[in-house]
Amino acid sequence: MPSLHLLGTGAAVSAPHRTTTMLAVSNDQSLFLIDCGGDVVQRIMAAGIDPTLFTGMLVTHEHADHVSGFPLFMEKIWLTGRHTPVPVYGPPQGIDQARRCFETFDVSSWRNFPDIEWHQGVGLTVDDKHWRITTDWVEHSVPAVGMRIECKQTGTIVAFSGDTGPTESVVRLATGADILVHEATGSGPGHSTVNEAADVAQKAGVNRLILVHLPPTLDDEALERARTVFPNIEWGEELGTYPLEKNHLPCR
Ligand SMILES: [Zn+2]
Ligand SMILES: [Zn+2]
Incomplete structure (x- = not known):
């Protein structure tokens, strides 16, 4: 079953059991990773x-909690037997940072260390057999x-905000999505509160909102208040797996 995995759900500093926010989508032939700010x-x-x-x-961007694990990722993926080129995508600033870290x-x-294929750009970024x-x-x-992210096998759509304040571009990316994974670091420039994430989910008309990039202490009352804006909202589960199927029930 194609799945979304929350490999990490924390902000740069979070609760002890949460590492930095890193995501993956997988099926039985593909594993696509988003960010590597830790030991991915x-x-x-x-x-x-x-x-x-x-x-x-x-x-997604150049900050250490999103890209600093890139050299370790390359060492480990090589040691697991990867010798064919490793494709890495992202905006120019994120790619430059990954390259600097690696160099x-x-x-x-x-x-037999694998080559890295750097793909800089924003827009249609990946369109392979499995994912668009x-x-x-x-x-x-x-x-x-x-x-x-569109899963071609099931047609399920996952949107991910990355690190951001509330913005219309995430509303557009998430329009009609089955799952929106949105950051909820808290108030402050360039980040979002729980309520702001709920507002984006409501505007985009998504089915389910999962919050990540979480601070050390979670405000459950804020989550309850946000349910009046968007009811189907939850804290991201560290190492949680979410099947990419149209009824999107958690698999555990
Ligand atoms: Zn950031
Ligand atoms: Zn961050």
């Missing part, structure tokens, strides 16, 4: 996914993107 291969394994299914990664390491003596992924700029302190 460990999180893949902890979620029970085979890392050798990896087919690509998208980096601090000398891998010239590592046999469209990105657009969002409202953050540095250039950053959100995205709309």
